[in-house]
Structure formats: C-alpha cells, structure tokens
Amino acid sequence: MTAAPGTRRPTAPSPGGNALAGTRTLIRFALRRDRVRLPVWVLALTLATLMTADSLGTLYSDPEDRANAVASVDSPAGLAMSGPRHYLVDDGLGSILAHQMLGFTAVLVGLMSVLIVTRHTRAEEETGRAELVRSAVVGRHAHLAAALSVAALANLVLALLLAVGLTGLGLEGVDAGGSLVYGVAHAGAGLVFAGVAAVTVQVTAHTRGASGFALAAIGVAYVLRAAGDSGDGDVLSWLSPVGWAQRSYPYVDDRWWPPALCLVCAAACAAAGFALSTRRDVGAGLRAEKLGRPRATAALTTPVGLALRLHRGMLAGFGAGLFLMGAMYGAILGDAEDMLAGVDEIEEALDRIGGADVVESFASMVMIVLAVVASVYVVLAALRPRSEETAGRAEPLLATGLSRTRWAGGHLAVALGGGTAVLALAGLGFGLAGAASTGDIGLLPELLGAALVYAPALWVTAGVAAVLLGWFPRAVRAAWIVPVFAFVVGYLGQILRFPAWTEDLSPFGHVPRLPADDLAPTPLLLLTCVAAGLVWLGLAGFRRRDLDMK
Incomplete structure (x- = not known):
C-alpha cells in the first residue's frame, strides 16, 4: 500500500536524539x-x-x-x-x-x-x-x-x-x-x-x-x-x-x-x-545474574530461610561494619583516661554512669552508640516486609499455602536474631581491640557481655516496627524514632545533662550499663516480655488488615 499523493510519511526519530530530554x-x-x-x-x-x-x-x-x-x-x-x-x-x-x-x-x-x-x-x-x-x-x-x-x-x-x-x-x-x-x-x-x-x-x-x-x-x-x-x-x-x-x-x-x-x-x-x-x-545491570540452583534448597522452602536469603547482604554488611566500629573504639580504650582528662562535662557524665575506673565508664558510654547502630539494622530488617508488600512481591507468596503470620514472622525472626548477631560482633570487636590496647584480656568477655545485654532493647525496637507494620503500615517510618531518640538521650543526654526521666522513655535506658553497672536481670526480662507482646500484637494486626496489592 502506498501513501496518498500529497501526504508525507512519518519520519522516524533521529538515533542521536536528545538523551537529556525531560530532565527538568x-x-x-x-x-x-x-x-x-x-x-x-x-x-x-x-x-x-x-x-x-x-x-x-x-x-x-x-x-x-x-x-x-x-x-x-x-x-x-x-x-x-x-x-x-x-x-x-x-x-x-x-x-x-x-x-x-x-x-x-x-x-x-x-x-x-x-x-x-x-x-x-x-x-x-x-x-x-x-x-x-x-x-x-x-x-x-x-x-x-x-x-x-x-x-x-x-x-x-x-x-x-x-x-x-x-x-x-x-x-x-x-x-x-x-x-x-x-x-x-x-x-x-x-x-x-x-x-x-x-x-x-x-x-x-x-x-x-x-x-x-x-x-x-x-x-x-x-x-x-x-x-x-x-x-x-x-x-x-x-x-x-x-x-x-x-x-x-x-x-x-x-x-x-x-x-x-x-x-x-x-x-x-x-x-x-x-x-x-x-x-x-x-x-538490567552490567553484572550478569547468576543462575540459581535447579532446585531450591530445603532452607529456602521455609519462611525464615527465605527471609535470611533476602537479608544476608545487609546482615553481612552491618556485621562487618559494627565489628570494625567496635574495634576502632576499642583501640582508643587504653588512651581514654588521658584523652578525657580535663574535660569537665565528659568527666561528670562518666561519673554519673559510674564504674571502677575511666575505662569502664567510657566503655559503657560507647556501648550505647554500638547498640543504637545495631538497632538501625533491626529497623531496616523489620520493615522489609513492607517494602516486599508495596513492590508486589508478597502477593504471589501469600497466594500459596504460606500464611501471613509465618511470612512476616520469618522476617521478624531474622531481624531479632540478626540484630543480636551484629550486636555480638560489635562487642567482640570492641573487646578484642580494647584488650589489646589496655593489656587486660579480661575485657574481652566483659565487653562482649556488655553488648549482648542490649539485645532485649533491640527486640523492643523490632516490636515497635512490627506494630506499625501490622496496624499503621503507612506510618512505618515512625519506627526510626526509637533509635534516634535512644542516641539523643542515651549518649548526648549524658553530656548535655538531659533530665533523668527522658532516658526512661527509651528501651535502651532500662538496660544495665555494663561493665560500669552490675547485671540486673529484672529489666532485661521485662523488656523481653514487652518485645514479645509487641511482636504478637503486630502480627495480629498484619493478619487482619488489607494488603497493598499491585
């Protein structure tokens, strides 16, 4: 079929067209x-x-x-x-x-x-x-x-x-x-x-x-x-x-x-x-996608195994980063007394924390920073179900025999366990470097334990994220208030002399500050119970609400 006389054929766009068109x-x-x-x-x-x-x-x-x-x-x-x-x-x-x-x-x-x-x-x-x-x-x-x-x-x-x-x-x-x-x-x-x-x-x-x-x-x-x-x-x-x-x-x-x-x-x-x-x-990306196994491993057929596979890169990154961060703080532990000498506000903050010496007090102050960074991972991991949901990847999974509770619970389990793992790595790095800088090998188990006592506070953080995910999905970003507030009142508040009641509003404020304080199991048990209740409440809400379908 030919074009009618007097009409013009449509011209194809030039192959060298404006590559920046529409940028504004x-x-x-x-x-x-x-x-x-x-x-x-x-x-x-x-x-x-x-x-x-x-x-x-x-x-x-x-x-x-x-x-x-x-x-x-x-x-x-x-x-x-x-x-x-x-x-x-x-x-x-x-x-x-x-x-x-x-x-x-x-x-x-x-x-x-x-x-x-x-x-x-x-x-x-x-x-x-x-x-x-x-x-x-x-x-x-x-x-x-x-x-x-x-x-x-x-x-x-x-x-x-x-x-x-x-x-x-x-x-x-x-x-x-x-x-x-x-x-x-x-x-x-x-x-x-x-x-x-x-x-x-x-x-x-x-x-x-x-x-x-x-x-x-x-x-x-x-x-x-x-x-x-x-x-x-x-x-x-x-x-x-x-x-x-x-x-x-x-x-x-x-x-x-x-x-x-x-x-x-x-x-x-x-x-x-x-x-x-x-x-x-x-x-697509320049790096070719690796071909997967012909058959899924047994772990990938479980909600926790699938969640761990999705989280493994972020978990490895936070683990390595917190180990290095702990080691860097540990490297200056031997010089802490000389570094802080003459700084009245810092010395007063360390006195309020307690401890037998400056090393223990300073280690207790640093530990809240490591715990807050670990809580950043916990929030990211606990909110991963929301990103899977909004991206449309949750719907095909939940269309099978997989229940909502098991699917979201798998991600929360990885958030809880992974947060504890990265916290342990932070304490391990802090303890190894601290023991090397001070010459006291006994600091290794002390600082590792001081890190692990913050695990219940991390679990409460995950519980808050779970409640938002289950009942207020459009407000899940509010979960970031927990780690930010914990850092402001737990670390800066010691230096800037915030009122004592502000620290009680944070789950991290109820954790014994080892090695300066003595271990008190009651607050840790209460935090664990609160975390369990929040996770249960969040999963109950997620089971009842509508999903964002794509």
Whole structure:
C-alpha cells in the first residue's frame, strides 16, 4: 500500500536524539517526592553540627581546656577517630570542630547522596516506573541526570546552611571564610559519593545491591582515611574522598583546592555512569545474574530461610561494619583516661554512669552508640516486609499455602536474631581491640557481655516496627524514632545533662550499663516480655488488615 499523493510519511526519530530530554520535569518530580525526606536530611545534619559546635564552645570555654582537648587526641588512635594531625597546630574552636566532626559528617553526607541517586534511578527501574516514564519524551540519561542534579542541590543547600549557621553562632575562631570552606568540603565529599552511586546503579539490577556497593565504597574511604591519619605518612588518606574533604583544613588553612579535587572526581564518576548506562538495557545491570540452583534448597522452602536469603547482604554488611566500629573504639580504650582528662562535662557524665575506673565508664558510654547502630539494622530488617508488600512481591507468596503470620514472622525472626548477631560482633570487636590496647584480656568477655545485654532493647525496637507494620503500615517510618531518640538521650543526654526521666522513655535506658553497672536481670526480662507482646500484637494486626496489592 502506498501513501496518498500529497501526504508525507512519518519520519522516524533521529538515533542521536536528545538523551537529556525531560530532565527538568524529572527534577521537579524528584523534589516533589522528596519534599519531606530531603529537608529532614539537610536540617538534621545542619542542626547536629550547630549543636555540636555550640556544645564545644561550652566544653572548651578557655584556652587551657582547648589545649587539653588538642593534646588528648594527639595519638594514633585519637587521630584515627578524628582526623589529620595538622588541625592540632591551632587550638581554636573552629579547628577542634573540623577535626572532630568533618570526617564523621562527611560519611553521613555521602550516605544521603547515595540514597538520593539510587532512589531516583535504580529503584525506578526495579519497580518498572522508569520504563513507563521513558515511553514518553524522556531521554535515556534523563533519570540519572535528574538524580545527580537533586543530589547536587541537596549538597549545595547543606553547604550554605552550614556556612551561614556556623558563622551566626559567633564562636571564637569560627569565622565566615572557614565556615564556607567547611560547608563546601561536605558538599564536595557528598558529590563524590553521588558519582560513585551513579556507577554502582549501572552494575546491578537491584536497588539494595547498588546501595550496598556504594555504601561499601564509603566504608573503604573512611578506613583509608583513618589508616592514613594514624600512620606516619598520609598516602592512604589521599586515596579517600573523606581525606580530601578533611584536608581543606577549614579554620586553619582554608584550602579550596581539595574540594575542587572532589568536584573533578565526582564529574569523572558521573561521566562513567552515563557511559556505562549505554551498555545495558533498562531494568538490567552490567553484572550478569547468576543462575540459581535447579532446585531450591530445603532452607529456602521455609519462611525464615527465605527471609535470611533476602537479608544476608545487609546482615553481612552491618556485621562487618559494627565489628570494625567496635574495634576502632576499642583501640582508643587504653588512651581514654588521658584523652578525657580535663574535660569537665565528659568527666561528670562518666561519673554519673559510674564504674571502677575511666575505662569502664567510657566503655559503657560507647556501648550505647554500638547498640543504637545495631538497632538501625533491626529497623531496616523489620520493615522489609513492607517494602516486599508495596513492590508486589508478597502477593504471589501469600497466594500459596504460606500464611501471613509465618511470612512476616520469618522476617521478624531474622531481624531479632540478626540484630543480636551484629550486636555480638560489635562487642567482640570492641573487646578484642580494647584488650589489646589496655593489656587486660579480661575485657574481652566483659565487653562482649556488655553488648549482648542490649539485645532485649533491640527486640523492643523490632516490636515497635512490627506494630506499625501490622496496624499503621503507612506510618512505618515512625519506627526510626526509637533509635534516634535512644542516641539523643542515651549518649548526648549524658553530656548535655538531659533530665533523668527522658532516658526512661527509651528501651535502651532500662538496660544495665555494663561493665560500669552490675547485671540486673529484672529489666532485661521485662523488656523481653514487652518485645514479645509487641511482636504478637503486630502480627495480629498484619493478619487482619488489607494488603497493598499491585
């Protein structure tokens, strides 16, 4: 059949069409979807930094206190936990803030950036939304460009808020120029890890895998930075974007070229991400999927075995991370008394905790931090059924003979058991390194036991998540209140002197603080009973409510 005279054949789109078409629209969509998430991230990081800076002004109010603070971290273990020794040439509040906080908050900024990129790229492909959107006038690179743009915007806003907020505090040694460098250093580190995420989302077809690879890169960067700063040379630190950010030396030298180096690295990673995206299909990854067994193992035929298979990557990552985190704290345990000498507020907080000596009191204070990080895993694992449900993967399973209670109970069992396991690994790392740094081998069983007593508090955290999952599924993110509140009142509250009743509102506040306190089994038994009741209540609600069907 031929075309009628005078009519024109439709022309095919040019093979070299605009690969960025629709990017502006996708940026607006991403900002709309993250209208709560992004402000919470940015404001939380800003307020935490400002509160820390203000508390440092109170802790180190005179030159003698600041000189003691500088001398207390001038050891390999102290530098590994904080940053390069060059900050110690200045005992101003600004240099102390940058030395103690920049490396830690740069990791959190990197985490924020990774989650932004993976959420708006790989997660969109995994759920099938990207394919639907690309059926319109949307270029191949639009999703990645939009995700990187949103991440860059979040980092820039954070940098400006940090610069303005720190300058407005009016602290001695915290000037406008140094504050601007401080903010830009955070943004530079965040952009590098956003670029890393742009590469990892091309490698695997799954959101959790892409996030896991990028978060592993953040962990490696932090370890390289710590190893380089604690040694004689700093070669390893120059292999880390976190080390680059710290070497901007805000409030000391105010260097601008290390953040510029971060921008170059971020641009190179982003370019690699764009190039790699042309070598794969939408929804697929560059890494070929491994063929499974012809027949499922016996473990996969059980709810707990299936849940463990789904959680194994995150469980292994948290286990390794907490073991390393515990070992890093344990490495400075032998220097704890010298590090904290002369810091009145810290010494008063340790006195309130009790203990025969500073080592026991400091170990008890650190243990709450390890327990809170372990509770982060528990919340993630306990809320996994909700993500399986909303993604449509729960419906085919529950259409079989598998009951709702057994399916959700399998995930909760892994959350409870896995949380206890990562807590034990944290205590093991803390005990091994602590025993090595102090020369007291008896610390190993003491610190391992001190970690395990927090297991009932983790179980209560999982129980709260289960209740939200069963009765209030749209409010499951409220489960994050438990670990955040526990950290604020359990760790910061000891230093900032929060009222005692605030700690009673957290399940972690009822746990005996070993090794400083004596073991009291009654609170642990009560917490276990509360956790069992919450889990039962959550499963009862999940059995009765409607599922989100896809």
